[in-house]
Amino acid sequence: MSDFVADYAAASVRPSPNHGERVSGRKPDSIILHYTGMPNADQALDWLCNEESQVSSHYFVHEDGRVIQLVPEERRAWHAGKSAWAGEVDINSCSIGIEIANTGHPGGLPMFPFVQIDAVIQLCLDCGERWSIRPERVLGHSDVAPIRKVDPGENFPWNSLHASGVGHWVEASPIAGGRFFQLGEAGQPIEALQSMLSLYGYDLEITGNFCDRTKGVLEAFQRHFRPALVDGIADFSTIDTLHRLLTSLPKYSQVEI
Structure with missing residues (x-):
């Protein structure tokens, strides 16, 4: 051209x-x-x-x-x-x-x-x-x-x-101890995590199994929104940050997630 x-x-x-x-x-x-x-x-x-x-x-x-x-x-x-x-x-x-x-x-x-x-x-x-x-x-x-x-x-x-008015963001929740989810786990909490990631926009099938794809998507989320620690583990900091991002969007502000 x-x-x-x-x-x-x-x-x-x-x-x-x-x-x-x-x-x-x-x-x-x-x-x-x-x-x-x-x-x-x-x-x-x-x-x-x-x-x-x-x-x-x-x-x-x-x-x-x-x-x-x-x-x-x-x-x-x-x-x-x-x-x-x-x-x-x-x-x-x-x-x-x-x-x-x-x-x-x-x-x-x-x-x-x-x-x-x-x-x-x-x-x-x-x-x-x-x-x-x-x-x-x-x-x-x-x-x-x-x-x-x-x-x-x-x-x-x-x-x-x-x-400066560009992009969507909330301050990441502090990294602390407590319950976390990681590769190999399964159950309703994993399904809920996958659902939240999918609702935000990430390409992830909701299976209830914490698979390699779930870990990779979680790392991508952390790399953008919780960059202090990118480990693919769903700790409280990661899950709470994701929840607050979702509920700050107008389409989800009145929805129980």
Whole structure:
């Protein structure tokens, strides 16, 4: 594709050839945040703009806050891969993908610079306003592809985004002792845990068995909402944080969970 006019006024344009039509004329109702996970930003940007890679995103945010648009928002960028959220399995067709330059877990989980996070916030605010994206639909790649993906990682400052009006968040409950549930357990409490995770949007079958998939989804939840300890164990802190997130959503505020 030749140059196009950026949808976000603060972005410059570097077209990627990797995109297609949004299926059934879908409009974006979600924002998916990623880290690049590559040794440097230029290498990551080149890869997203290389036809051989078959991957892309709508936006790329450098460490110094520069924002590059690679794919027009009306087009379907190829950033989420095999993923699902709240029953939707074509996340690429209903989302805007934002790649954030950061070496991630392969690079030791470096912190995201303040100027970069501010640029991400401003970009999300702009996209969210133009497309009427609800706060709880600003998600990490690990949320929509648990186990398979771990970005943007447990060092991503979701709380800072929320303080600026981006995303859904409650302060995590303190980590303490008490009863917990883990891999191999079964019964009604596990079914209730799976139900809450599924109600929030995670792709998880409700079986009553604490299986590997349940552990992986729980780790994804912790990585986003209780990042101080990502262990896939359903302790009080994790369960209470999940419960308060659910009941803070208007559709569940009057429902007994």
